[in-house]
Amino acid sequence: MYSVTVRDHMMIAHSFKGEVFGPAQRLHGATYVVDVELSRAALDADGIVVDIGRAGETLKRLLADLNFRNLDEIPAFAGRNTTTEFLARFVYDGIVAAIRRGDLGPGAAGVERIKVTLHESHIASASFEAAVDMRG
Amino acid sequence: MYSVTVRDHMMIAHSFKGEVFGPAQRLHGATYVVDVELSRAALDADGIVVDIGRAGETLKRLLADLNFRNLDEIPAFAGRNTTTEFLARFVYDGIVAAIRRGDLGPGAAGVERIKVTLHESHIASASFEAAVDMRG
Amino acid sequence: MYSVTVRDHMMIAHSFKGEVFGPAQRLHGATYVVDVELSRAALDADGIVVDIGRAGETLKRLLADLNFRNLDEIPAFAGRNTTTEFLARFVYDGIVAAIRRGDLGPGAAGVERIKVTLHESHIASASFEAAVDMRG
Amino acid sequence: MYSVTVRDHMMIAHSFKGEVFGPAQRLHGATYVVDVELSRAALDADGIVVDIGRAGETLKRLLADLNFRNLDEIPAFAGRNTTTEFLARFVYDGIVAAIRRGDLGPGAAGVERIKVTLHESHIASASFEAAVDMRG
Amino acid sequence: MYSVTVRDHMMIAHSFKGEVFGPAQRLHGATYVVDVELSRAALDADGIVVDIGRAGETLKRLLADLNFRNLDEIPAFAGRNTTTEFLARFVYDGIVAAIRRGDLGPGAAGVERIKVTLHESHIASASFEAAVDMRG
């Protein structure tokens, strides 16, 4: 399996509901350094997994919707805890939708697996990873 | 698959038996920066893989048993080479036992896979990874 | 000059006032990975700059006052932009006060210079550095 | 599964053919920081995946063939884009061949899976990963 | 002294003249991860060293002139070895010129010291650092 990984980041505020979160129930924030890994079994005719430039731009555009925001005020997240795990899935879904729309070019239809990792500090991170079928 | 990773470290002395180890047969030491990655297919009701605070405390407590010690003098390791690989497995087993004891809370019973990585320098690391069944 | 550096982190929300900040005028947040470097010309009798354990605990206690908070609501910061630069100075002042109170032990009175660096992402950081005179 | 990872690097020049590469169609270059991860289900009698010293030397020797070169002039790469993905596979093939030749010692025949990752900057990397059967 | 640091990168080809360079006399290449640290004694009225957004854009524009190029063909570098040290100075001079032109805004005239570091691998870097007088 071949893979390519691109990195960008966002800086957001949010709070959590639930005793398990302790002091993180208060309004606080995080820098998330986000890695998106795209995998496929064979390279395309150019010898790449995807156009890494477009992959980076797609990630930046996706994060721009959340960057410098209070996630508690985003309607789509109402009633949800925007944990690092949850946001990893949110970015994953956004990347899948972007590939389906053709934002990464027709070659990206060959992507078979995506992993999104959010580093929230030098000692903690979370990720979501799953196979995708872009040809359906 | 969702995952969460926490990091801590320990500083130990040890020596190895076997020609393959060359100068590492002498008593020497290492800082191990330890990453524990816990994975599961679905998040719990709070939107998390596990309570990341308890995961970090569990790892710290586990490493405290070895930290600032000469591993050659620990009875449980007698006759074994405490290689980075071996210690990755040791930490893995300790995390599994801690989850079974309930140290990470009842939600942690949903963990399906654990990977432990020990970084021994800026150019070398080792890991142990395996599926777990906490509901047995 | 000898120095010792310890690292910890905090996760906060805040907003900035001023056109120069663009979208960062909105309520957002950050993880700050904080490095405190303490320097002196000569080591103490134990062969150290300061007790690194106490230095780490002091930093953790200092960050605990801000961690998981919205800095916009902290009275001491009213009317100020809590920029990364500003917070580097705030941590610096806190470390100086802690040394004067004896939190790092009597040996820490020998510290002559302190540098505090806050990493806000993988591509940006800010710091404050100045000489100190602990014997006055 | 146990694994061991070793790191080294190479500095090369090259150019790409194809509109997708934009300015990277011009002759340019890269530092590739290369991680080779070797995995197997059980440790050998010494308690290791492979002799980490020999693994590091093998990687260094392999990279020496490309290091400080213009890849556009290497006959084996004629007509191919030496993308990060392509080079990850090239290193993978080289490691497999080295293990088959016995360069990592007889114990390395137990290796079951290899992953090679090339970091081309602080924000981008590519990898190739596949199972191997050394006992065939 | 306060400082702010921004990071970007470039990927170039070049060769060196002189026996001291050994195999690096051949055409090869490098990824340079570039850190620019800007320092001043007092913050401006907004509480910052410089507009970090404009600092990042200025660095990106500066590196764009060299990015994806063979430095051996750039007239301004004719007869010079474009070593990491030399390029650190080149970026430094470019940042100074940009501040003088007002690219970082009028507030940047308060910058008193600049350090540019180029990381060429995980084990080597070079830098150039000097005081500046922007008010002359």
Added chain:
Amino acid sequence: MYSVTVRDHMMIAHSFKGEVFGPAQRLHGATYVVDVELSRAALDADGIVVDIGRAGETLKRLLADLNFRNLDEIPAFAGRNTTTEFLARFVYDGIVAAIRRGDLGPGAAGVERIKVTLHESHIASASFEAAVDMRG
């Protein structure tokens, strides 16, 4: 001021004497990732601070004397606490002696300042830095 930094590492055992060290009074160990930064005001005729290849080899040779050893048994360290700070100075002195012996070539006589940093974990490091006069 121009500077060049090279990195290597060593893995040692040792123990400390003194209550301030707490559990580190026991025999334990550390991986030290060592950065040596060499600085001078002007580059030599080749456009470099020093021959970076020879600098790296010199550091490796210096660390080889301590690597895979129990520092408590090294006569030169008898009665001393081999703290991270102390070892930073030890490496500094070794680099100065190597330059004086000509190990880095005649050009290295231009070095004016040296900083040695030892990273003992992902959250702690120590350094020694001082001016040198190689032309005396």
